[in-house]
Amino acid sequence: MSKPSLPQGTRDFNAATVQKRQYIFQTIRSVFETFGFQPLETPAMENLDTLMGKYGEEGDKLIFKILNNGLDNPTKTEQVQAGFEKITQGKSSTAITERALRYDLTIPFARFVAMNHGALTFPYKRYQIQPVWRADRPQKGRYREFYQCDADIVGSESLLNEVDLIAIYVTAFEKLQLPVEIKINNRKILLGLAQVCGGEDKMIDLTIAIDKLDKIGWEKVKEELNNKGFSEQQQDIVAQYLNISGTNIEKINQLKTLLGDNENGQKGIEELNFVLDYHEATGMAKHLVADFTLARGLNYYTGLIFEVKALDAQMGSIGGGGRYNDLTSLFGVPNIPGVGISFGVDRIYDVLEEKQLFPATIESTTQVLFFNLGEAESKAAYLQMTALRNKKIACEIYPEKSKFDKQFKYAEKKNIQNIVIIGSEELAQQQCTVKNLNTGNQSTIAFEALANFFS
RNA sequence: GAGGGCGUAGCUCAGUAGGUUAGAGCGACAGUUUGUGGCACUGUAGGCCGUGGGUUCGAGACCCAUCGUUCUCCCCA
Numbered sequence: 001m002s003k004p005s006l007p008q009g010t011r012d013f014n015a016a017t018v019q020k021r022q023y024i025f026q027t028i029r030s031v032f033e034t035f036g037f038q039p040l041e042t043p044a045m046e047n048l049d050t051l052m053g054k055y056g057e058e059g060d061k062l063i064f065k066i067l068n069n070g071l072d073n074p075t076k077t078e079q080v081q082a083g084f085e086k087i088t089q090g091k092s093s094t095a096i097t098e099r100a101l102r103y104d105l106t107i108p109f110a111r112f113v114a115m116n117h118g119a120l121t122f123p124y125k126r127y128q129i130q131p132v133w134r135a136d137r138p139q140k141g142r143y144r145e146f147y148q149c150d151a152d153i154v155g156s157e158s159l160l161n162e163v164d165l166i167a168i169y170v171t172a173f174e175k176l177q178l179p180v181e182i183k184i185n186n187r188k189i190l191l192g193l194a195q196v197c198g199g200e201d202k203m204i205d206l207t208i209a210i211d212k213l214d215k216i217g218w219e220k221v222k223e224e225l226n227n228k229g230f231s232e233q234q235q236d237i238v239a240q241y242l243n244i245s246g247t248n249i250e251k252i253n254q255l256k257t258l259l260g261d262n263e264n265g266q267k268g269i270e271e272l273n274f275v276l277d278y279h280e281a282t283g284m285a286k287h288l289v290a291d292f293t294l295a296r297g298l299n300y301y302t303g304l305i306f307e308v309k310a311l312d313a314q315m316g317s318i319g320g321g322g323r324y325n326d327l328t329s330l331f332g333v334p335n336i337p338g339v340g341i342s343f344g345v346d347r348i349y350d351v352l353e354e355k356q357l358f359p360a361t362i363e364s365t366t367q368v369l370f371f372n373l374g375e376a377e378s379k380a381a382y383l384q385m386t387a388l389r390n391k392k393i394a395c396e397i398y399p400e401k402s403k404f405d406k407q408f409k410y411a412e413k414k415n416i417q418n419i420v421i422i423g424s425e426e427l428a429q430q431q432c433t434v435k436n437l438n439t440g441n442q443s444t445i446a447f448e449a450l451a452n453f454f455s
Numbered sequence: 456g457a458g459g460g461c462g463u464a465g466c467u468c469a470g471u472a473g474g475u476u477a478g479a480g481c482g483a484c485a486g487u488u489u490g491u492g493g494c495a496c497u498g499u500a501g502g503c504c505g506u507g508g509g510u511u512c513g514a515g516a517c518c519c520a521u522c523g524u525u526c527u528c529c530c531c532a
Contacts, residue, residue: 005523058530061456104532132532137456139526146532215528317532344532373490408492423490437492 009136009144016363021147023362024176024345024352025129028149031172032127035164037151040126042108048100052092054107054330056299062134064101071096101133105150106327106340113154113338114331122155122336129345141315141347150321152340154328159271162304162323163278165341169308169319170284172343177357179311180318182287185294186272186304187322189255192265193241196258197234206230206238207295213242214293241292248276248290255292271304300324306341310351318347368395368454369416371407373423380447381422384432387451411437418454 006012013021051063071080076095083095102108105128113120129149138144151168153161166182173180190210194203205228209221218239225235237258244254252269259265272290279285296305303323310318321341328336352358368388370381381397388395398407411419421433432450435442445453 008524056530062530134531136531137529138524142531148532320532342532347532371490403489404491406492412493419492421490425490433491435491440492442491 007144009138009142011143011145019362019364020352020358021345021349023358024348025147025149027175028172028343028345029127029129031168031175032149032151034171035125035151035168037125037127040109040112040128041130042102042105042112042128044131045099045101046108046111048092048094048098050111050331051100051103051107054300055103059103062136063103064133064135065092065097066099066101068095068097068099102130103134104132105130105148105342106152107330109150109152109340110327110338111331113336114328114333117328117333117336120155123153123161124155125151125153127151141350143346147345149343149345150340152338154336154338157337159274159304160278161339162271162275165321165339166275166279166288166306167282167284169306169341170287173308176348176352178348178352178355180287180308181289181311183289183291183294183307183309184272184275184304185290185292186268187301188264188268188271188303189259189292190268190295192259192262192268193238195264196260196262197237198230202228202230204299210238210242210293211295218242244292248285248288251290251292268303275304296320296322300327302326303339310348313351313354315347315351317344318351319343363415364394365414366394366396366416368393368418368420369407369411369414370395370397371404371419371421371423372398372401373421374401377422377424377427380427381420381432384420384422384447384450388454391451391455393451393454408437420450 045066048063048065052060055062070076079095083093086093087096109126109128113124127150129147131145131147133145136142136144151165153164166184169180169182190207191200191203194200194206198206206225209224209228212224213221221242222235222239225238230238240258241255244251244258246254252273255265256269259269276285276288276290279288294305294307296307301322302325305322306320307317308319309315319342321339323337323339325337326334327338328334368385370378370385372378372381378397378401385395385397398410408419410416417437419435419437421435423433426432426444431444431446433442434445434450434453
């Protein structure tokens with residue numbers, strides 16, 4: 001028997017961790033519901049072809065695939081061997097695997113909307129809090145099983161939705177008392193830039209290079225642009241683009257002059273302005289930072305895009321999202337525009353832990369421990385305990401008749417504040433000894449008064 | 456996919472230039488008048504030194520491989 005272990009990148013959560021995680025989930029869930037979103041849950045596994053090709057080439061490699069059952073069936077041996085051949089060549093084969101673990105919540109959601117668009121009321125606003133799995137190399141802030149909390153609105157093109165989603169971010173992180181900045185950009189601006197220098201088809205090369213700016217610096221970005229065939233003049237425009245700085249308004253003005261009369265660029269700026277203007281009024285604009293270098297990897301985004309970064313923390317983004325014009329058309333149902341955001345709970349947890357921002361009150365435990373001093377005694381104790389439980393006072397009885405020492409230590413380890421002693425003496429008098437372990441104070445209480453003593 | 460660090464008791468780690476029976480702290484368990492804890496003291500248990508090869512008279516230490524873990528890059532939450 002080998003030592004038990006956990007698959008790479010997965011974790012057990014002990015009591016304290018679960019309670020802290022619940023605190024995050026509940027905070028975010030209550031904000032979602034306050035904004036009129038309704039819950040949805042989808043299966044842990046999807047058909048492989050629902051997921052493949054939706055996350056780019058890199059993404060496909062990171063999907064956990066589930067081995068088919070019945071591969072040992074002799075009548076299928078030939079198919080299975082042919083399928084295995086394809087797998088070893090890096091292709092996929094339904095003879096070997098046709099299901100996979102959920103990679104994110106957005107694509108399953110799009111699949112759900114496509115399947116149920118006849119029954120849903122649009123605009124449809126749903127939130128979803130479930131684990132996802134990625135066959136990534138685990139490292140700091142990156143796990144193979146982690147939770148996402150998504151909120152999406154489909155069936156509406158209104159920018160009010162973007163305004164709302166930003167308000168959700170601001171509200172949720174204020175409740176969690178975590179200072180953040182929300183970076184905001186527009187894919188249309190990136191598209192406009194691509195059109196101004198090099199053409200639309202170079203947009204992906206361009207955004208990848210731009211996205212790397214703060215990691216590798218301008219010189220390397222310029223080198224990469226050069227390799228991708230951008231002219232000196234075009235590189236110069238990109239340089240000006242990346243040098244844009246100042247307040248949000250100043251940045252936008254600089255961008256306007258740079259992109260000139262490019263239609264996509266102007267539209268992108270207009271949308272950005274709309275959202276910023278709304279949140280000037282709500283006072284939430286102080287968290288918003290226009291950042292034209294923000295690109296985001298997922299290529300289904302078409303409009304405004306967001307990314308949340310915790311201030312003063314060594315951690316990647318803790319949330320992100322954006323507008324996608326036609327996700328459900330991937331599943332044969334066109335013309336349902338949508339916009340959504342995601343919270344990275346596991347990273348939020350790590351940041352809150354690092355900055356010690358969890359409230360002390362969230363670790364709840366048993367309030368009262370009844371000592372076990374024998375059969376008749378524990379029977380009397382059990383009756384009292386039932387009365388307390390009816391009053392919603394969390395209590396338990398030590399299940400073994402053990403030495404005081406041991407029962408005390410159990411209470412301490414579980415951080416139980418009060419103990420109740422019912423021994424032969426107390427039993428005869430129909431009363432019990434109550435001791436507060438914090439203060440050391442001890443008092444004698446009649447059985448019938450016990451429930452009121454704690455409530 | 457590429458590249459580093461680390462695997463010794465349940466946990467955190469010592470273990471000197473390879474040299475006898477492998478160490479500490481914490482934890483666990485037991486005891487210090489079998490109805491009053493936290494402290495202290497005493498004692499006990501617990502290690503194929505990740506695994507497999509190799510070098511050597513001799514390996515926990517050195518070399519190779521392998522597995523696990525962790526971090527960085529890529530990519531992402």
